[in-house]
Amino acid sequence: MLNFVASLLLLCAISPMAVAFTDGLLPNGNFELGPASSQLRGTEVIGRNAIPRWEISGTVEYIPWGHKQGDMLLVVPEGSYAVRLGNEASIKQRIKVTRGMRYSLTFSAARTCAQEERLNVSVAPESGVLPMQTMYSSNGWDSYAWAWNARSDVAEIVVHNPGVEEDPACGPLIDSVAVKELHPPRRSNKNLLKNGDFEEGPYILPNTTWGVLIPPTTEDDHSPLPGWMVDSPKAVKYLDSTHFSVPRGSRAVELLAGKESALAQEVRTVPGRAYALAFSVGDASNACQGTMIVEAFAGEHTVKVPYESKGAGGAKRAVLRFRASKARTRIVFFSSNYNTRSDDLSSLCGPVLDDVALVSIRNPKGVVKR
Incomplete structure (x- = not known):
């Protein structure tokens, strides 16, 4: 019985079930809680629920601060880890919200290879495309905001890379995902x-x-x-x-x-x-x-x-x-x-x-x- 309870508590801690909303970072919004070593193939994440609190699809990499990509050193803006979204890859998390209220999503992103990178962000049925052609910060990272009106009591937040690059590892880095209720x-x-x-x-x-x-x-x-x-x-x-x-x-x-x-x-x-x-x-x-x-x-x-x-x-x-x-x-x-x-x-x-x-x-x- 004790083993069952312990397993249930562990499942609740890592699963992407909807959580109560508060202004600020989403649960594990800075990706500091990472996959188990058995769920990594190099930097590639193996398993839909391998990153605690998140659900992933496609090629998603777990990138540590200082990771080298060719001659480029990848820097993480907050903490020690970020995720990289490959071609057609996405991350998503569900949160509890108040129907009829407006919310804003904030996250940090950086290009790695392509110059024409863009991101799709959505909370069904609303979505938006955020272009990343122009980078405004000297360190390579910018924070972006997007907003939606809650149509239900649960919001499934999705960040998706629609890019199709020759190198499937070329994709934007994502970190520090946060939400705020707007008044x-x-x-x-x-x-x-x-x-x-x-x-x-x-x-x-x-x-x-x-x-x-x-x-x-x-x-x-x-x-x-x-x-x-x-x-x-x-x-x-x-x-x-x-x-x-x-x-x-x-x-x-x-x-x-x-x-x-x-x-x-x-x-x-x-x-x-x-x-x-x-x-x-x-x-x-x-x-x-x-x-x-x-x-x-x-x-x-x-x-x-x-x-x-x-x-x-x-x-x-x-x-x-x-x-x-x-x-x-x-x-x-x-x-x-x-x-x-x-x-x-x-x-x-x-x-x-x-x-x-x-x-x-x-x-x-x-x-x-x-």
């Missing part, structure tokens, strides 16, 4: 925009120093940054005040790739009424130096805000006053310039946007008319 803020008479301070957003892994990429809207039907859409070919970066300079509060957004990296939100307006769009522009204290220009649009109205960055933090306030011409006005922000970090001259960076507010104004002085 989208509402508009108020103090701010007609939702989440203008960016305080509500995806989980930021505490041991990482490179923020979280918010993918383009075309790759993500439900934004992990509530209220906002990334209406551009490339991502924006979600920053925390622990590792970056943030103009106000504890979160902000970095516009990474010039006009290819834009943030947008549509808001109800009254035609003929005057409005003021106020926002902060700064730098993240991440060695992003030089002339930065943020362009802000409110429908057909626009303003360019220059900012000279020394890469050590700082911010300035700007305002765009306009008179609405339609019942819905599209607010858009992007960077006019392309910037790279001065410490490696290759990592894309850009101005920080924060504390965005849209209000109706009674005094129309200085309001642009069209």
Whole structure:
């Protein structure tokens, strides 16, 4: 009887059954609990449930920190282990969620061989494709966010590599998989925009120093940054005040790739009424130096805000006053310039946007008319 109970407890500890949800890393989300030596053939994992708490399919490798691939040394961002997904390989885990709530998935990923790698992420019936052509961090790892609306009480999270490479071992490395429940803020008479301070957003892994990429809207039907859409070919970066300079509060957004990296939100307006769009522009204290220009649009109205960055933090306030011409006005922000970090001259960076507010104004002085 005791042996039966012990075996049952062991089975519960390693099986991929649905677990109760809490914000943060999934159970064994950093893959520090690995397969038994009998379930490894070199680095390849043998057995669908060999990695505790996960179910795998296809060629999945268990990669230790410092593993050599040809002349390349593979580095793990957190802890000592990560997994690599080969052609058509996937990992999945089931968690208990609240039906009707929105959740964001955060994970770290790195390319190994291919330049055109991408990942499919899904929680049925929703899915998204996250491109990995552009790497934004100098160490080769980026963190990505994706969001979904819970349609049932159990979510099966799947990360899948759809690639078909000549070398089946060529595939992205995955580490630090986390989930956060999102609580989208509402508009108020103090701010007609939702989440203008960016305080509500995806989980930021505490041991990482490179923020979280918010993918383009075309790759993500439900934004992990509530209220906002990334209406551009490339991502924006979600920053925390622990590792970056943030103009106000504890979160902000970095516009990474010039006009290819834009943030947008549509808001109800009254035609003929005057409005003021106020926002902060700064730098993240991440060695992003030089002339930065943020362009802000409110429908057909626009303003360019220059900012000279020394890469050590700082911010300035700007305002765009306009008179609405339609019942819905599209607010858009992007960077006019392309910037790279001065410490490696290759990592894309850009101005920080924060504390965005849209209000109706009674005094129309200085309001642009069209």
